[in-house]
Amino acid sequence: MKKLPIGIQNFREIIENGYVYVDKTKDYHNLIQNKYCFLSRPRRFGKSLMLSTLKEIFKGEKKLFKGLWIENKIDWNIHPVIHLDFNLITHHLDIETFERTLLHALKSSALEYNISIDEEDPKNFFQQLVTALSKKAKVVLLVDEYDKAVIDYIDAPDKAGTNKDYIASFYEAIKGLDACFRFVMLTGVTKFSKVSVFSKLNNLRDITFTDTYSTMLGIREEELYANFEPHLKQSADALDIKDDELKSKIRTWYNGYSWNGRDKLYNPFSILSFFAESSFNNYWFETGTPTFLIELIRKNHFLLPDLEGIEVENYSFGSYGHDNLEPVPLLFQTGYLTIKEKKKGFSDEMLYRLGLPNREVKRSLLNNILGYYTGKGVSHAKPPYLKMLQSLASEDFESFIHFLTAAFASLPYNLYPAKEDYYHSIFYLILVMLGAEIDAEILTDKGRMDAAIHFSDKIYIVEFKTGDVKKGMQQIRNRRYWEKFGLRNKKILLLAVGGFDEKKIEYLIEHP
Template sequence: MENLLNLPIGIQSFSELRTRNMLYVDKTQPIHRLINTGKYYFLSRPRRFGKSLTLSTLRAIFEGKRELFKGLWIEDQWDWCQIHPVIHLSFSSIGYRELGLEQAIRQELMSQGKYFGVTYSQQVSIAVMFEELIQQLAQRDGKVVVLIDEYDKPLIDYLDDIPLARANQQVMKTFYSVIKDCDPYLQFLLITGVSKFSKVSIFSDLNHLFDLTFAREAVALTGYTQTELEHYFSPYMQEVGENLGLERPVLLEKMREWYNGYSWDGRTRVYNPFSILNFFRAGDFRNFWFETGTPTFLLKLLREQNLYKLDSLTVHERTFSSYDIEYLQAIPILFQAGYLTIKAKQEFGLYTLDYPNSEVRESLRGKVSRRPTPESVGRH
């Protein structure tokens, strides 16, 4: 079909998305609500679920780029004269594998300082550099917005090398330790990641960091609801339905079975954005999200803990906080990484976990069903 907006597969920049005639599912209303109801936030969501785009959207709002929001909900709901300097850090792109985490952060802070015209004191730690960057910006340009994406990447990448993960954990704890004392200089802060493990120790000084992971106002902040899917993707459905020979009701039901089902409250369910965008681009039902990367350490962990059946698991809410790099437990990692989701909330703090959809179920079953031999089990 002609005149369809381009599908933003892999696009994490709100500015690029809006200036290149790409489809944007309008999330500015829940984003606006976050800005107006709190100051310090943490959000955990699986990979490729819209976290980076959310931060990029927040950046554009706080930088006052009204032209990018034409036609969106927030356009006439925000004071666009309210502009703040934005420190936007993404731990997936700072080169910690090559440089080491501390040196990579130092290099990124130098780059940020150069961009903002900030000069640091000589021979100071990364924590002091971060503090000086925030303070100098606030004193010159007004209160600062801090957006940190994929905070846990330097941990997740080394879960098969615990000593290095532990060292990175300490670097991160030191780095974040200055945020609380910078409160007078901060307007807003949001930290995102895949997992919550180590959250308590890394952010031990940030006891006022509100966790959005299960919060009502964030259940549909990322991902696509059924209503959003049917509204924004209706023109694409017509083309794909014709090519596949499926009537709209049948197509919708099959899409729901394949890609829907993620939930953080047991009621609101959303589609994986990456899978949906790729589905409409490919015009066929395929395994998109799962094949983008399942860490081998996770498959090994499932086998070590003898977890081969993951359907309808009953867990206590304490399970969601069982994140310790020294004693990894598969279930909380599977949940945070998106391989399991909340199907229902029971009484007495109990939850039912299950695969979110067919895409994940069939793929993960195929990976873990290859039971190791008795000899290999003995070697664990």
């Protein structure tokens, strides 16, 4: 059984040391038919490994690609490669340190090709380096995490702005060197509209949403089964479950990322970590959700069930800057939202329906949001609610309402306006945190129901009303929400929750 390359982003190391490698070289072959490309993907999604692989392709290292798709598909011409990894360039101190470490990275590339340049300004050094290298052959430029110096300070606009202005000036040098380049690739997490690399370098093609490249990073399900069969068996044995059940569970936990609304992908870091541990955990988010994102959600009065089913146009993804943050595009580009559906709008513009990709993301993000709202850590926010789900499972409704009332009583009044959407949102947060299978804002042919909570033997249809709880039950009955689940062969219970006057909660429970 091959070793798992957890945290390893160097193609040569993976191949020479016998790690599992999912062959994406057919995609890379298509990619290098272009000249200038930009690709946005979330962190830990394979961007660095892709650039490392491209570096070896352009350096003509055919021996590393034995048995891979690209082995006999190209001529293996050798090109000088400048590989700038902004993960390794210091940007957290001051602009002088940023400039000095960027220059050091460029000098390392010059040293690799025995080129001597007497220049201390990084932009001028870069221009001279590219010009000198192009005398050998056309140059390949690979830039990893181009935006790291900005995204790391997204909650400190002045610092982000200073770094943004500097890197924009540096990247501007690329355009004047067009004749020297064979291929230029920039990767990052975000596409800030105000970073002038996207205005001054106007021949840079953004392939983030291009269907041809939608599965170039991440692991498709067929790739998972083809490359990780021994690891699947090992995990099934460790968890003492059947193969089909294991596949279903890992699909629920780690699959679901999409950039075209059709092809679903696994997060590489999460699935590798799962196979290493044979345990369903939140691997990608183990360091926690950034506080600035939670604060951004709160400031915009963003209701959490609204994260499922948001519709946006294409321009929304790049229509913000570091000093004008928009929660939806930022949540998408950082991996907290993904594309569920892609369709044409009334004016032929593309519309994207977004949602949370999988259970790992949903539980991790919402756990941290609830902990933030309560003013406590996740470990402290969770224990008071642990019996709530058990009460629903055992149909002990008095206990359920008792625990729900206690949960709402612990929350500050000023989080949201006192309306049913707020209570619905918190209810959703709590149940997701507890591991419930819950669907929110479900569209039916009779209207939109607030929630459906699924158990192995029953389904709750839930409606919230801030006033008379009877109105909630009447809405469920008038619109016959339960008919959507009529073929599930499960007991159906209708639950209306209302009141909320001074956080006193009432309920009605009925059968269809």
